[in-house]
Amino acid sequence: MTTEKTGLTEPLPSSPSRADATARRSRGGWAFLRDVLVIVLVAVLVSFLVKTFVVRSFYIPSGSMENTLMVNDRIFVDEITPRFGGYDRGDIVVFRDPGGWLPPSNAPARPPLIEALDWTLSLVGLSAPDSDDHLVKRIIGMPGDHVVCCNALGQITVNGIPIDETNYIEVPSSDAAASGDSFDVVVPAESLWVLGDNRYRSKDSRYNTDQPGKGFVPIENVVGRAFVITWPLDRFGSLDFHHDVFASVPDPADEEPAKDSAR
Template identity: 60%
Template sequence: MTEDIDAAARADEARGRRRRGALLFLRDLLVIFVVAVLVSFLIKTYLIRSFYIPSQSMEQTLLVDDRIIVNELVPDLMPLSRGDVVVFEDPGGWLTARPEPEQPPLVAAIDWFFSLVGLSASDSNDHLIKRVIGLPGDHVECCNPLGQVSVNGVPIDEPYITLPEGETEASGDDFSVEVPADALWVMGDNRYNSKDSRYNRDTPGEGFVPVENLVGRAFVISWPVARWSWIGDYPEVFAGIPDPE
């Protein structure tokens, strides 16, 4: 009888250990999940962020539906340079309002969560991506007799731009602007199919992008795999440009 009681007690103790082990395992999984979500949120908020390309304005550098990674340390902790490809919030009047797509509640909740931790880029249509041509104080104009853009009086040869067949001028419209302090002049690489600073001069910001509107600098194409590559800023193009007077 005593042996039966001892066996039952040992069995109960073993079941208790298994239950405690299972609870500890579930607790550890929950802790790992929460930590992973927190780390992902901090990375997305302060370090890097994913976007997809919704338009043709940066072809052939970036194609529609390319996924890019953006360095959010630029410009707060890392310098901004001419030639950088940047993502920024609409300065006002650049984007046309579009209705939010309807999603089933579960899909919307999943998309919201993935966006929170940086795995979704559902807000890409609310941002723009262009190349920085003029920094604060720069004088940017086009076109000289060779059809080039000039910055602070120095014409630049832009190997990254796409022009229509037979076209030689870097812009379909002439312009001459002085970039205000704390603002940028940006242009798309697909010069004849980009609603950039040139074509937003009738907006409140007169086509200039406040530096405070920047999300960061795009530095790599992350998807599709066949297009994995760094996004060049072409420092040699802008190497000879003097500082603004």
């Protein structure tokens, strides 16, 4: 008598076809490209937010701040700290033209592809296409300050106190005054009085008093405070604001009135 065995037999898995393997590789390739694209987009977005709200890059197109800043130096500008702490005398600031400080631009239009590439690089701080539309100077007078040039020693006074700027300004000779032109101004509220460190070659507040803003820079026009030179590498380093020069300057309300010598 023959006994027949019965039962279920699991089928052996079939080997994957070449088409299935190709499809999986294709899906894997697209997934990789998708991940790379997401990473790039996130990086660009973060860089854009940093540039817009935290740090911006500018290049120096003129010699008005020599020898603190040289032509074609690249700098980073801190946008966020001044929003909380404000500005101080001695700070080096970048600001939009208050009106009439810069000559009309006659630069030829660039090809659209170059403009698009420059704009893209600016999103991540690798280009600074609007540097020619901004200026960089040092704050000498804060709102309410009485700024005068010059005393008998050729020094600028702020609220009646002379400031010794010999460590950072460039002048024609050791006995030259801190400014070749005299001025006597009181800085309006929400405004700044700014000068270039290259005092005899800077078109700053002194030379724009005939403009609508009378030479003063509205604080709302200030982009931020420059704090480091990033290029060229042999000049890499932080910028000195020389706050010690202004340490003894009193607040505007504390200025002593000038005494009349006539009795």
